[in-house]
Every structure is written in structure tokens, then in C-alpha cells.
Amino acid sequence: MVHIQTDRLNIRDIEASDVEGIFVLDSDPEVLRYIGTPVMTQRAQAEQVIAHIRRQYQKNGIGRWAMELRSTGEFIGWTGLKWEQDIRPFPYYDLGYRLIRKYWGQGYATESARASLRHGFEVLGYPEICAAAEADNLASNRILRKIGMKQGEPFTFEGKVCNWYALKKEEA
Incomplete structure (x- = not known):
């Protein structure tokens, strides 16, 4: 099911047929x-990731x-949004994206992130996306700065310093 179309992208549910793409993506260090x-290192791992994401669709209505x-x-x-409960001490709607390396630097992450924000605010009615x-x-x-997210205080996760971003619906 396609959730969003942009000028260059279709953004849709991840399906079992995406196993090769997920494997190529996540086998690149x-x-x-x-x-x-x-x-x-094995396609079975990609199958597990897909099953996990599809469970998120059922449990949280998003993934x-x-x-x-x-x-x-x-x-x-x-790309897209998910309900995140592990990274911070509070739950939130998380914006994320990950591209196969040969597609880096072509604006696809920015394009998909903008579309995901718009979908989260306008279609799903989320009050805030982080x-x-x-x-x-x-x-x-x-x-994240380019798409208008506001940078907050840095935090540490698994020993690494991370920057925190948030955008409220009324600021979008």
C-alpha cells in the first residue's frame, strides 16, 4: 500500500518481497x-527485520x-515514522530514514523526510514528531535541520552522543 507519493518516490508498506533490498541496505557497514x-550477513536476518516492522504496523498502526x-x-x-520507546526515557513518534549507499547525496532522504513529516501531521494528526x-x-x-526540525539538548545513547530534534504540528 502506498502511503505517500513525492515527485520522485513512492513510500509504501514494507513487504516480504523487500527482503533483498533490506539485505543490501543493512549488509553495508x-x-x-x-x-x-x-x-x-544472511537474508534470514532481513526477513526477521521485515517481520518486526510488520508487527509494528499491527501493534502501533505505524512503522x-x-x-x-x-x-x-x-x-x-x-523512511517514515515509528512509535519509539527505547531510545529516550519517554515514548515519541520518531522520524527516520536509511538509504542504500548508491542513493546517498541525491536528496532522497530529505524528500522522504519532508513527506513523512507532512503525513504525520496532516494525515495521522500527530502533535509532535521527533x-x-x-x-x-x-x-x-x-x-533534520533542513526540514525544519528544532534541535534540542544532546543526550547519550549506548555510549554515543546524539542530537535530539523535535517539531510540533503548529510549527510545521
């Missing part, structure tokens, strides 16, 4: 450099979405 999750090129239908990564990025992840921090 450079993609995971600031994430803290281990590099995938990360597949990002594909409108022109070709090619899976290029994931995001976190490792302080050293300059590209992700730049994207």
Missing part, C-alpha cells in the same frame, strides 16, 4: 556506521516504510 546495529523510485519501482531504502541522530552523523543532522 558504511550504511550502518552511525546506527549501532550489526551488519547483516518504517519502503522507499522506491517512482520511475523504476526500485527499492532504495526505508528524531535523533548521532552527533558525528553530519549528513543526517543536516537533513
Whole structure:
């Protein structure tokens, strides 16, 4: 199911057929450099990730979405919102994105993040959407500032300094 269309992207539910794309994405150590999750070595791990995301859809009504090129239908990564309860001492709607490396630097993360914010506020009615990025992840921090998120106080998660961002619906 497509949730969002942008000029260049279809943003839809992640499906079992996305296993190869998820594997390519999460088997690249450079993609995971600031994430803290281990590099995938088997496609079965991608199947487990997909099952986890699909459970989030059922449990929370939200979860990360597949990002594909409108022109070709090619899976290029994931984007979107999820209900996050582990990173901070409070729950929040989290904005995130992750792209296969060959698609970096082409504006897809920014395009999908803007669309996800708009969907969260206008369609889902969320009062606030937040995001976190490792302080050293300059590209992700730049994207979050570019889309208008307000930077808050840094915090430490799993021994790494992270920047905190939030945007209220009325500020969007």
C-alpha cells in the first residue's frame, strides 16, 4: 500500500518481497556506521527485520516504510515514522530514514523526510514528531535541520552522543 507519493518516490508498506533490498541496505557497514546495529550477513536476518516492522504496523498502526523510485519501482531504502520507546526515557513518534549507499547525496532522504513529516501531521494528526541522530552523523543532522526540525539538548545513547530534534504540528 502506498502511503505517500513525492515527485520522485513512492513510500509504501514494507513487504516480504523487500527482503533483498533490506539485505543490501543493512549488509553495508558504511550504511550502518552511525546506527549501532550489526551488519547483516544472511537474508534470514532481513526477513526477521521485515517481520518486526510488520508487527509494528499491527501493534502501533505505524512503522518504517519502503522507499522506491517512482520511475523504476526500485527499492532504495526505508523512511517514515515509528512509535519509539527505547531510545529516550519517554515514548515519541520518531522520524527516520536509511538509504542504500548508491542513493546517498541525491536528496532522497530529505524528500522522504519532508513527506513523512507532512503525513504525520496532516494525515495521522500527530502533535509532535521527533528524531535523533548521532552527533558525528553530519549528513543526517543536516537533513533534520533542513526540514525544519528544532534541535534540542544532546543526550547519550549506548555510549554515543546524539542530537535530539523535535517539531510540533503548529510549527510545521
